[in-house]
Amino acid sequence: MSAADVATPVRAGRAGRPAPVPPRRPAGRWRAVAGWAAVLALTALTLAPGIGVEVDLGALARNWQNGADKIVALLQPDWSFFPRTVEPLLETLQMAVVATAVAGVVSLPLSLWAARTTNPHRLLRGAVRGVLNVVRAVPDLLYASVLVAMVGVGALPGILALVLFDVGIVVKLVSEQLEAADTGALEAARAAGGTQLQVNRSVAVPDMMPGFWNQLLYVLELNVRASSVLGLVGAGGMGLLIDAVRSFYRYDQLSLIILEILVVVLVLEAVSSAARRRLV
Amino acid sequence: MSVGLRAAQGTATSSEVAVPAPWPVRMRDVVVRYPNGVTALDGVSLDLEPGEMVAVVGLSGSGKSSMIRTLNGLVPVTSGTVEVGGHDVTAARGRALRALRGEVGMIFQSFNLAGRATVLQNVLVGRVAHAPTWRTLLGAHTAQDRAVAYEALDRVGMLDRAWHRASHLSGGQQQRVAIARALAQQPRAVLADEPVASLDPPTAHGVMSDLRRVNRELGITVVVNLHLLDLAREYGTRLIGLRAGQVVYDGPAADASDRVFEDIYGRSIRPDDVLGS
Amino acid sequence: MTDPASAPARGAARRTLAGAVVPPPRPARPGLRALSATVVVVVVAAFWSVDIAWDRLADLPSEVVRYLWLMFSAPDWSALPEALWQTWRSVAMAWLGTVLGILVATPLSLLAARGHGPAPLRGALRLLFAVIRAVPEIIIAIVILSVTGLTPLTGALALAVNGVGTLGKWGYEAIEGIGRGPVEAVRAAGGSGPHVLRWGVWPEVLPAFGSFWLYRFEINVRSSAVLGLIGVGGIGDMLTSYTQYRQWSTVGVLLVVVVVVTVAIDAASGALRRRIMEGARARAVQP
Numbered sequence: 001m002s003a004a005d006v007a008t009p010v011r012a013g014r015a016g017r018p019a020p021v022p023p024r025r026p027a028g029r030w031r032a033v034a035g036w037a038a039v040l041a042l043t044a045l046t047l048a049p050g051i052g053v054e055v056d057l058g059a060l061a062r063n064w065q066n067g068a069d070k071i072v073a074l075l076q077p078d079w080s081f082f083p084r085t086v087e088p089l090l091e092t093l094q095m096a097v098v099a100t101a102v103a104g105v106v107s108l109p110l111s112l113w114a115a116r117t118t119n120p121h122r123l124l125r126g127a128v129r130g131v132l133n134v135v136r137a138v139p140d141l142l143y144a145s146v147l148v149a150m151v152g153v154g155a156l157p158g159i160l161a162l163v164l165f166d167v168g169i170v171v172k173l174v175s176e177q178l179e180a181a182d183t184g185a186l187e188a189a190r191a192a193g194g195t196q197l198q199v200n201r202s203v204a205v206p207d208m209m210p211g212f213w214n215q216l217l218y219v220l221e222l223n224v225r226a227s228s229v230l231g232l233v234g235a236g237g238m239g240l241l242i243d244a245v246r247s248f249y250r251y252d253q254l255s256l257i258i259l260e261i262l263v264v265v266l267v268l269e270a271v272s273s274a275a276r277r278r279l280v
Numbered sequence: 281m282s283v284g285l286r287a288a289q290g291t292a293t294s295s296e297v298a299v300p301a302p303w304p305v306r307m308r309d310v311v312v313r314y315p316n317g318v319t320a321l322d323g324v325s326l327d328l329e330p331g332e333m334v335a336v337v338g339l340s341g342s343g344k345s346s347m348i349r350t351l352n353g354l355v356p357v358t359s360g361t362v363e364v365g366g367h368d369v370t371a372a373r374g375r376a377l378r379a380l381r382g383e384v385g386m387i388f389q390s391f392n393l394a395g396r397a398t399v400l401q402n403v404l405v406g407r408v409a410h411a412p413t414w415r416t417l418l419g420a421h422t423a424q425d426r427a428v429a430y431e432a433l434d435r436v437g438m439l440d441r442a443w444h445r446a447s448h449l450s451g452g453q454q455q456r457v458a459i460a461r462a463l464a465q466q467p468r469a470v471l472a473d474e475p476v477a478s479l480d481p482p483t484a485h486g487v488m489s490d491l492r493r494v495n496r497e498l499g500i501t502v503v504v505n506l507h508l509l510d511l512a513r514e515y516g517t518r519l520i521g522l523r524a525g526q527v528v529y530d531g532p533a534a535d536a537s538d539r540v541f542e543d544i545y546g547r548s549i550r551p552d553d554v555l556g557s
Numbered sequence: 558m559t560d561p562a563s564a565p566a567r568g569a570a571r572r573t574l575a576g577a578v579v580p581p582p583r584p585a586r587p588g589l590r591a592l593s594a595t596v597v598v599v600v601v602a603a604f605w606s607v608d609i610a611w612d613r614l615a616d617l618p619s620e621v622v623r624y625l626w627l628m629f630s631a632p633d634w635s636a637l638p639e640a641l642w643q644t645w646r647s648v649a650m651a652w653l654g655t656v657l658g659i660l661v662a663t664p665l666s667l668l669a670a671r672g673h674g675p676a677p678l679r680g681a682l683r684l685l686f687a688v689i690r691a692v693p694e695i696i697i698a699i700v701i702l703s704v705t706g707l708t709p710l711t712g713a714l715a716l717a718v719n720g721v722g723t724l725g726k727w728g729y730e731a732i733e734g735i736g737r738g739p740v741e742a743v744r745a746a747g748g749s750g751p752h753v754l755r756w757g758v759w760p761e762v763l764p765a766f767g768s769f770w771l772y773r774f775e776i777n778v779r780s781s782a783v784l785g786l787i788g789v790g791g792i793g794d795m796l797t798s799y800t801q802y803r804q805w806s807t808v809g810v811l812l813v814v815v816v817v818v819t820v821a822i823d824a825a826s827g828a829l830r831r832r833i834m835e836g837a838r839a840r841a842v843q844p
Contacts, residue, residue: 039656045649046649046653053646053649056708056710067703070700071703091607094603097599098603101600134816137779137819138812139779140783141695142812142815145786145797146624146808149800149803151616151617151620159609225693226693229695232695232787236608251700261692262688262692265691266688269691275592
């Protein structure tokens, strides 16, 4: 009691007046509480034995020695393996570049079709968006595994998978950017008597280009990362090699491959962020 | 009142491109009602002669923006007819409407330029209705289209900025480029919707002078929406007052007294109704 | 008729002999030129050199139609219960991976933010985030499985590690993006470092963090399906084996399940994210 008195000397000075009372706490706090409770419950469910992700600590302990050896191997890259990685690494880069280029050509008109401001036809717009929503829902590696069955192993299914994946992303981001942009110039071109095609080409395209290149750079980065693993399902590039060294447990070679991917991705990131600064 | 203005044509320009004859405007009982129930125009009938410089004055919400947009079909009319150059705008659809719009230049309050495109690309937008679609798509403009665009830029003094990005220009310069875009259409009428409302006073006078020169030297019919009475008086040859979607004044601009403006605004004149200089 | 703003330059333009006006020459931009030339060369070289039987591309449309027909003309719905069960295992993997990633990434992102953590540690953490982000999660899973074996836990851990890379980066960027005001207010009231974090930083970044967490969960749902390819379980595992055995009528059903579940989770999480961000905005306007 006395501690509280010391801590609130102001109240003592206001003797005689009723102590100030804030308005009641607004209702709705229970939502935050319920939210956190739901998160906890779901997490518990995912850990529950039998129905969730089983965590077998005993097995972890038993595997530990085996795992530790692998980690040690990871820390000692097998540099002599380098010559064999050059060709797959190049193929990975080729796939990424080709896929980005194709995706750029395909998504430019699709972006214009998918945006309200550049395509007044609701049905056509809805169709483009609906198809792309479905396309985006499938991860690139699943496309690759199905496409490998369709057109055979090699770089081709990998490129096709990347293109599908890229078009989904680029069209979504660029069409959102188009819809957020000011529509005044479009109105002016319409007032000058342009068809929708002419309006889009002469006004919307020049305005969207910096953003469009930006997104293409972004998917190029994603492609390099993704195409390095597409080979796991037979779709060409570095992934074929990863699959091979993994089945022989050559973690020293895997470590070299990871290092190479790391260097390529980080270099590309640095280059593209420099290019991006010049775009804006 | 427009007689004689045409005489200036031909002597003032060295262009090889012939200036087409200006268009009259005729509105009969035009009503515009928006889907939300607001009546923007309530029975407007007007005859604008070829080569006039008409200032349309009214408070915001008086319907002047809707009126100017009915003249090129950007706003569809609910009833009544609009004829521009003898062509029925209300009945025109598709190709015919686009051809008609191609003959009518429009200037906007917020300039409406493609900011990341060059000045020249923006002015060439004025040629879309006069070029086949494939040329626009490939960006393969004819030498003549380019010549028209250069001429238009020269007329507003912006030719030396042809390769600049539009967004890098000042507001007044952007509005000049927008005027050049309208001129590149080789229009028979120019509509300007509050062209100087976003500009400071000296720049506003510069842009209004450009519009006046378009009217005097090329003889083009100009309809300009304004809310400032001194600009309307100085630059218009004819004044049209709109209040609540109806024409409440129609007469020579120079004669319009403050009383006339008070009548149009439906309230006394305030300092912000005047631009000054 | 004074016209100060537009008087110069008009009519002073160069003219050709015939009298037509011409603009100043188009400015040369050597940097841009070199850049576009490089891009063209790289793209052409990639197309030229990539080892593809281009003639197979001609058969592609008919092949796609044929396989779509195989998959969806007579879907084998008997696999649906098992597919839903495996999808739940994938989603559980994604959820656990997200939660673990959040638990590790949140303190690390506070330490990596300028003004809150020690400078040397900051550099090291940022490098760590960048390195993690550069490695695809499936490779992380391959590394981890040497210890954890081919179990869903491997998948969850791989997603968690990868999540630390992205959540850590988004996190410190968000913390550095808040204004100095709230932080200074707590300092001015005599607050220590932890006080600043709890009362100055945390309330400011919580909506953004909540949004990142949900977004990361969406990413993990997609990735968890992919991780099945190396055999850690879930819908991806099932899809791989049915594709290998070319049971197309079942593969079609599995793809439908993946698409429906992903789209549904995206929609729910997206709606939640919008509500979080709108709530944050409403509070900012109306304190």
